Amino acid sequence: MPSIFLVLIAVVVIFGVAAVVVGRQRAKAVAAAPVATPIAPAATRSPEPIAAAEVEAEPDTDVEVDGEPESFERPRFRDRMAKSRAALVGVFSGVRGRAGITNETWDDLEEALLRADVGVRVTDELLNGLRARVKAKELTDPDALLDALQADMIGRLSASDRALRLEPGEADSPNVWLFVGVNGVGKTTTIGKVGAQQRQLGRTVLMAAGDTFRAAAAEQLATWAQRSGSELVRGNEGSDPSAVIFDGIESASARKIELVLADTAGRLHNKTNLMEELRKVRRVAGKGRGRVTEVLLVIDATTGQNGLAQARQFAEATEVTGVVLTKLDGSAKGGIVFAIETELGLPVKLVGLGETIGDLVDFDPTEFIEALFSE
Amino acid sequence: MFDTLSDRFDGIFKKLRGKGRLTDSDVDEVLREIRTALLEADVNVAVARTVVERIREQAVGLKLSQALDPSQQVIKIVSNELTNILGGQTLKITYAGRPPTVVLMAGLQGSGKTTNSAKLAKWFKSQGRQPLLVGADLQRPAAVEQLRVLGRQIDVPVFSEAGDPVTVAARGLAEARRLGRDVLIVDTAGRLAIDSDMMAQVRQISEAIEPHYTFLVIDAMTGQDAVGVAEAFHETLAIDGVILSKLDGDARGGAALSVKEVIGRPIAFASTGEKLDAFEQFHPDRMASRILGMGDVLTLIEQAEKAFEKDSATEAAQRLMDGEFTLDDFLDQMQQLKKMGPLSGLLGMMPGMPKELKNAKIDDDDLKPVEAIIRSMTPAERRKPEIINGSRRNRIAVGSGTSVGEINRLVKQFSEMQKMMKRMGPMTMGKKGKKKMPMMPGGLGALKGQMPGAFGDMPFNQR
Ligand SMILES: Nc1nc2c(ncn2[C@@H]2O[C@H](COP(=O)(O)OP(=O)(O)O)[C@@H](O)[C@H]2O)c(=O)[nH]1
Ligand SMILES: [Mg+2]
Numbered sequence: 001m002p003s004i005f006l007v008l009i010a011v012v013v014i015f016g017v018a019a020v021v022v023g024r025q026r027a028k029a030v031a032a033a034p035v036a037t038p039i040a041p042a043a044t045r046s047p048e049p050i051a052a053a054e055v056e057a058e059p060d061t062d063v064e065v066d067g068e069p070e071s072f073e074r075p076r077f078r079d080r081m082a083k084s085r086a087a088l089v090g091v092f093s094g095v096r097g098r099a100g101i102t103n104e105t106w107d108d109l110e111e112a113l114l115r116a117d118v119g120v121r122v123t124d125e126l127l128n129g130l131r132a133r134v135k136a137k138e139l140t141d142p143d144a145l146l147d148a149l150q151a152d153m154i155g156r157l158s159a160s161d162r163a164l165r166l167e168p169g170e171a172d173s174p175n176v177w178l179f180v181g182v183n184g185v186g187k188t189t190t191i192g193k194v195g196a197q198q199r200q201l202g203r204t205v206l207m208a209a210g211d212t213f214r215a216a217a218a219e220q221l222a223t224w225a226q227r228s229g230s231e232l233v234r235g236n237e238g239s240d241p242s243a244v245i246f247d248g249i250e251s252a253s254a255r256k257i258e259l260v261l262a263d264t265a266g267r268l269h270n271k272t273n274l275m276e277e278l279r280k281v282r283r284v285a286g287k288g289r290g291r292v293t294e295v296l297l298v299i300d301a302t303t304g305q306n307g308l309a310q311a312r313q314f315a316e317a318t319e320v321t322g323v324v325l326t327k328l329d330g331s332a333k334g335g336i337v338f339a340i341e342t343e344l345g346l347p348v349k350l351v352g353l354g355e356t357i358g359d360l361v362d363f364d365p366t367e368f369i370e371a372l373f374s375e
Numbered sequence: 376m377f378d379t380l381s382d383r384f385d386g387i388f389k390k391l392r393g394k395g396r397l398t399d400s401d402v403d404e405v406l407r408e409i410r411t412a413l414l415e416a417d418v419n420v421a422v423a424r425t426v427v428e429r430i431r432e433q434a435v436g437l438k439l440s441q442a443l444d445p446s447q448q449v450i451k452i453v454s455n456e457l458t459n460i461l462g463g464q465t466l467k468i469t470y471a472g473r474p475p476t477v478v479l480m481a482g483l484q485g486s487g488k489t490t491n492s493a494k495l496a497k498w499f500k501s502q503g504r505q506p507l508l509v510g511a512d513l514q515r516p517a518a519v520e521q522l523r524v525l526g527r528q529i530d531v532p533v534f535s536e537a538g539d540p541v542t543v544a545a546r547g548l549a550e551a552r553r554l555g556r557d558v559l560i561v562d563t564a565g566r567l568a569i570d571s572d573m574m575a576q577v578r579q580i581s582e583a584i585e586p587h588y589t590f591l592v593i594d595a596m597t598g599q600d601a602v603g604v605a606e607a608f609h610e611t612l613a614i615d616g617v618i619l620s621k622l623d624g625d626a627r628g629g630a631a632l633s634v635k636e637v638i639g640r641p642i643a644f645a646s647t648g649e650k651l652d653a654f655e656q657f658h659p660d661r662m663a664s665r666i667l668g669m670g671d672v673l674t675l676i677e678q679a680e681k682a683f684e685k686d687s688a689t690e691a692a693q694r695l696m697d698g699e700f701t702l703d704d705f706l707d708q709m710q711q712l713k714k715m716g717p718l719s720g721l722l723g724m725m726p727g728m729p730k731e732l733k734n735a736k737i738d739d740d741d742l743k744p745v746e747a748i749i750r751s752m753t754p755a756e757r758r759k760p761e762i763i764n765g766s767r768r769n770r771i772a773v774g775s776g777t778s779v780g781e782i783n784r785l786v787k788q789f790s791e792m793q794k795m796m797k798r799m800g801p802m803t804m805g806k807k808g809k810k811k812m813p814m815m816p817g818g819l820g821a822l823k824g825q826m827p828g829a830f831g832d833m834p835f836n837q838r
Contacts, residue, residue: 013708014721017742114420117598120411183621183649184485184594213649215524216517223516268624272718272739300485304417304598306626327484330567332600355484355514 095142101134105142109149116335119305122342126152150369153338157365159347164194165293165321166203166259174206174252176260176290178245179324180278180314181298183266186326186352188217190298191261192224193352193360199229204257208248209234210241210281213265221263227357231257241265241277242284249290260290269313282318295320297346301327301334311340325363326352383408384446397437397445406431409453416627416666419602422636430456454663461635462659466616466643468502468588474557475507477548477584480618481577481608482592484565487620489518491592491646492562493525494654495618498644499558500531507556509547510535511580514564522562529651532556540564540576545583561586568607578611588615590643593634595622601630602637609638616643619657623647627666682714700793702757706749713739747775748785760786 095108106127113123130149133139139148166175177194179187188211195205207225209232211217218234225232233251235244245262252260264281267274286292297320299307314320323346325334337348348363387404397405406427413423433452470476478495480488489512496506508526510519510533519535526533532554534547544561551559563580566573581589591614593601608614617638619631622645631642642657688711691704715721718739749757751774756763763771763786772779 013705013712014718017709017712017718017745111420114414115599117417117600120414182596182624184487186485214521215528216520219517219520220515268621270625271623300594302483302594302597302600302604304596304626304630305415306417306596306624307598309625327567330483330600331569331603332598336598 092146095146098142101140101142101145105145106131109145113335116333117304117307118335119308119339122339153369154365156342157338157348157369159341159345162322162347162349162363164349167291167293169291171256172253172289174249174257174260174290175294176245176249176262176285176292177294177296178262178264178282178285178292178318179296179298180264180318180320181266182268182300182310185266185298185300185303186324187211187266187298188220188224188263189355190296190324190326190350190352190360191221191263192228193357194350195224195228195230195261196357197360198259203259205230205259205261206248206252206255206257207232208245208260208262210245210248210263211265212237212239212241212244217263217265224357230261231255242281245281246284246288249285249288253289269310275313275317278314279317294322296322296324296349298324298326299334299337299340300332301325301330302332303334303336305336307336308339308343311344311346315344315346320346322347322349324348324350324352329353329359383412384449387446397434399435402431402434405434405449412667413629413632416629416668417596417598417601417633418629418666419599419633419637422602422633425636426456426460426632450667450669454660454667454669457632457663457666458660460632461642461657461662464641466588466641470504470557471587474555475548475551475559476504476557476588477586478558478560479581479584479586479589479612480560480562480592481589481612481614482565483567483594483604484515486565486592486594487618487646488512488565488592489521489562490525490649490651491590491618491620491644491654492522492560493529493531494646494651495590495644496526496531496558496560497529497651498654499560500529504558505556506531506558506560507547507551507554508533509544509550509559509561511540511544511547511561512564513537513540513543518562518564525651541579541583544580548584559584568604574607574611581612589613590616590618591634591638591640592618592620593630595619595628595630596624596626597630602633605634605638609640614638614640616641618642618644618646620646623653627668628662629666631662632666683708683711687711698793702749702752702760702789703754705789706746706757709742709746713742718742744775744777744781745785748777748782751775760789 092108092112095105098105109130110123110127113126114120118126126149129152130139130145133148134145139145164177169175179191181187191207195207198205205228207221207230209218209221211221212235215237218232218237222232222234224230231252233244233248235241235247241264245260245264248262249260251257262281262285264278265274267278269275282292282295295318297311297314299310303310311320311323323337323340325337325348328334328351340346341348348365348368351361351363351368353359353361384405387401387408409430410423410427413426414420418426430453433456434449437448437452468476480492480495482488492508496508499506508522508531510522512518512522513535519533522535523533534543534550536543536546540563544563547561548559550556561580561584563577564573566577568574589612591605591608591612593605597604605614605617617631617634617640619628619642622628635642642659642662645655645657647653647655687707691700691708694700694704712718712721748771751771752760752763756767756771763782768779768782771777771782775782
């Protein structure tokens with residue numbers, strides 16, 4: 001019996017609290033009162049063994065790197081994608097093999113798109129457009145239909161600028177690229193790869209170990225700093241990530257380093273306090289002498305429909321400027337980025353194709369879509 | 376973003392009122408909605424197809440009961456079917472006669488193997504065992520270091536050394552024997568299911584240590600690829616159970632269904648947070664409602680049981696039903712509520728939440744002014760907010776550092792809330808003596824039907 005009461009009271013209080021709070025928020029928004037919302041204190045998520053006194057970052061370890069970055073060859077997008085292409089062969093040869101466009105044709109196309117994680121809504125939208133054209137006799141045979149689908153998809157990935165933004169400026173005002181995303185998607189690895197690319201282009205790079213939460217995250221980044229020939233600024237585990245990144249930027253500024261790559265701890269986008277922390281990281285990164293010119297959201301190609309929610313939340317919290325799609329060397333197709341780019345307007349900029357330093361290429365919509373369709 | 380299954384059914388079933396049974400074309404329409412719901416939850420296309428066919432068999436010719444709403448009847452069939460797939464045989468750990476009991480962890484890159492190795496070790500400790508962790512991920516920079524740090528946090532020794540992972544795993548086993556540890560957990564590097572060299576390597580590791588249990592770690596956010604991955608790992612390693620990670624996110628988690636359906640091995644554990652004790656047994660029924668977007672009422676209940684003090688909550692509930700719930704009670708219960716975790720997470724778990732609230736961004740800090748206002752009231756005012764007049768309002772505003780307008784709003788909202796509670800109370804409690812919570816699938820609809828309506832009257836809808 002008591003547990004029924006518990007639940008009742010929980011439900012009621014949750015509803016009540018939510019209603020009251022939302023009511024207040026609405027009222028505030030409507031009144032547009034110039035009352036500044038108090039800035040939430042930085043959310044620390046480890047009440048665990050870290051001494052609370054050590055919250056300010058002390059960039060105590062500056063890994064100076066001698067020598068040159070490891071040299072590497074860039075992989076070809078298409079070669080790596082070949083593996084993931086295989087699964088689609090069956091479906092599309094089926095479509096092409098038929099004399100005309102039948103119900104099975106539509107089923108096959110739908111299945112292929114869904115399997116690529118493009119999502120129900122986007123798939124319906126793409127196919128409905130084609131259905132209309134078939135009905136109008138604009139498209140009459142399977143080959144033309146496939147070509148039209150492909151062209152349509154490429155056409156929708158029409159973001160004008162996929163280049164990473166590196167703005168020229170004062171020598172003591174570094175560009176800052178911030179990497180964000182959920183846990184385990186490949187943020188740190190991508191920073192290593194991007195650092196190596198930028199070093200090869202002759203730029204000076206400093207990595208800021210803003211993941212102060214995950215055990216040994218800074219060590220992981222240190223390895224990549226070394227491999228890429230970049231410098232590193234790190235803080236103590238559990239210290240305030242915005243402080244570490246801020247220090248990294250100031251340190252880059254003092255040493256006239258052109259580019260700061262800032263790592264952050266992975267976080268699930270539905271955790272309010274952690275997203276608040278990230279908002280602060282973004283805000284503070286823009287306060288010093290650096291200029292935040294990219295905020296890159298890293299998305300794992302295996303991600304399903306939740307990727308869209310991730311993109312929405314991260315974009316809202318940090319003004320995301322582009323997407324990095326990782327692990328496209330696996331069997332997952334990464335179709336969710338199609339939805340992310342077309343629905344949210346976030347351009348996909350880079351693609352991760354493996355675990356070594358050279359496994360990073362620029363995103364190319366034609367190759368991405370063609371690789372999905374070619375046999 | 377997603378509609379719940381019952382939202383989807385609403386339109387269909389409106390047309391069905393008065394019909395005695397479902398016709399073929401009704402069933403087709405219903406099944407299409409079910410399929411869409413499954414796909415949006417990331418259930419694999421092929422798996423969704425077989426599941427929908429099984430549901431069809433049960434739905435065709437279904438006699439519509441007079442008592443139950445047809446949409447609830449169908450939802451019940453669907454959620455039972457999903458629960459059956461997700462559940463079934465559970466994994467029971469039997470310890471090796473000759474210790475150590477060897478556990479191998481495998482999965483894709485970034486799925487959460489290292490963290491879950493540590494969580495599992497902690498779990499074994501809680502079962503009275505003495506595990507040894509082995510760091511055989513020599514690929515990702517600092518993976519071993521990460522495991523060592525986690526090992527220190529849970530006070531479990533970690534073995535690793537440079538070399539190749541097969542040797543490290545084998546030497547880890549010898550080390551466990553030498554130290555007399557009775558459970559061995561081997562963390563391995565993440566690998567792609569289509570990377571034949573790496574899959575061969577993990578097979579060698581498995582052959583070297585002959586694990587009693589091999590766990591596949593799958594990220595709850597995984598999309599369609601989950602099936603291929605699970606099949607490949609199962610073929611290579613003979614998986615005994617699945618650990619579903621990052622379930623504290625808001626993914627619907629259809630991957631769980633896909634994986635269970637194709638490899639037929641139980642989902643043994645669910646990982647629900649970054650803290651090392653956020654690791655629990657998997658609940659098939661909860662996962663079923665989650666995949667269907669029906670909220671996670673059971674988790675809510677469990678958390679409520681942990682957070683709320685039974686006596687005071689029971690009394691408060693009683694007062695609530697008698698229409699005597701005061702601002703004092705509200706303040707009290709709000710404190711308990713805070714122990715249940717971030718509000719936004721709780722909102723996500725609530726079934727049938729009106730959109731205004733579900734999508735609302737609520738930070739726990741937002742509660743502070745509300746608390747401050749109530750605290751600045753006298754006991755009499757908290758019992759009877761009606762007595763708050765102009766001068767009292769001014770005093771409260773000054774005391775709480777808020778404005779008169781905010782106090783008006785709070786008082787107004789509270790009185791609306793009270794009215795709503797009075798309506799909801801008896802409904803939620805069901806018929807006298809009926810112990811089963813009406814919020815289980817089937818009863819969900821009752822709540823759902825009521826709440827948005829009730830919220831329609833709430834002042835936050837007025838601009
Ligand atoms: N196959 C493959 N693995 C990747 C790729 N990018 C990252 N990874 C792996 O994914 C795992 C998680 O990467 P990490 O950078 O630590 O993720 P973070 O938690 O987001 O920083 C590591 O094992 C990486 O080696 C990629 O493009 N392809
Ligand atoms: Mg990282």
